Amino acid sequence: QVQLQESGPGLVKPSETLSLTCTVSGGSISSYYWSWIRQPPGKGLEWIGYIYYSGSTNYNPSLKSRVTISVDTSKNQFSLKLSSVTAADTAVYYCARVLVLPTATGAFDIWGQGTMVTVSS
Amino acid sequence: QSVLTQPPSVSGAPGQRVTISCTGSSSNIGAGYDVHWYQQLPGTAPKLLIYGNSNRPSGVPDRFSGSKSGTSASLAITGLQAEDEADYYCQSYDSSLSGSLYVFGTGTKVTVL
Numbered sequence: 251q252v253q254l255q256e257s258g259p260g261l262v263k264p265s266e267t268l269s270l271t272c273t274v275s276g277g278s279i280s281s282y283y284w285s286w287i288r289q290p291p292g293k294g295l296e297w298i299g300y301i302y303y304s305g306s307t308n309y310n311p312s313l314k315s316r317v318t319i320s321v322d323t324s325k326n327q328f329s330l331k332l333s334s335v336t337a338a339d340t341a342v343y344y345c346a347r348v349l350v351l352p353t354a355t356g357a358f359d360i361w362g363q364g365t366m367v368t369v370s371s
Numbered sequence: 372q373s374v375l376t377q378p379p380s381v382s383g384a385p386g387q388r389v390t391i392s393c394t395g396s397s398s399n400i401g402a403g404y405d406v407h408w409y410q411q412l413p414g415t416a417p418k419l420l421i422y423g424n425s426n427r428p429s430g431v432p433d434r435f436s437g438s439k440s441g442t443s444a445s446l447a448i449t450g451l452q453a454e455d456e457a458d459y460y461c462q463s464y465d466s467s468l469s470g471s472l473y474v475f476g477t478g479t480k481v482t483v484l
């Protein structure tokens with residue numbers, strides 16, 4: 251079955267760019283939407299953005315100025331870049347597949363295990 | 372800040388029925404967007420529990436059920452079991468002048484007494 255795995259540095263310095271990659275295995279990245287979601291320690295979930303396999307994107311308005319999500323179909327991967335990070339960006343970052351329903355509301359049906367990213371000097 | 376409000380905690384004895392509410396507004400649940408529910412066991416990633424208001428993915432026990440009415444939705448767990456102790460989140464879509472985005476509820480911790 252389809253599995254997702256996040257990878258990237260666990261420690262990022264303030265003001266630098268956080269970069270993570272999600273590798274999709276057991277299935278193709280094509281024909282689906284893919285998303286990034288984060289969860290600060292002890293807090294709730296926050297949607298960051300999504301990308302369609304063709305490259306079209308949609309971002310959370312509160313993060314839009316700092317976020318870039320890209321896709322590499324040849325590697326079955328999609329990536330997240332978050333610039334100018336601060337301690338408030340410390341969180342577990344999850345990648346997830348979007349299950350698009352006929353009503354056009356998406357649910358996140360497959361999740362990676364998550365990767366903890368700490369912003370600290 | 373979450374635009375979907377859930378009670379911080381609910382509890383029940385084994386075998387009992389508990390419900391978790393998810394209250395939104397006219398820009399999300401009330402606009403007709405579906406509600407989905409996730410279960411997050413300690414130290415693990417969230418798992419899709421209910422999609423499209425009331426549908427269960429394959430493998431989810433029928434003890435879990437969802438409903439939606441107006442600007443709110445609910446998750447019910449019947450025959451509560453120790454393994455159901457977890458955090459639960461609702462999720463929908465919000466569209467307003469501020470923009471459009473997927474939104475999550477504030478989360479509810481279910482404790483089995």
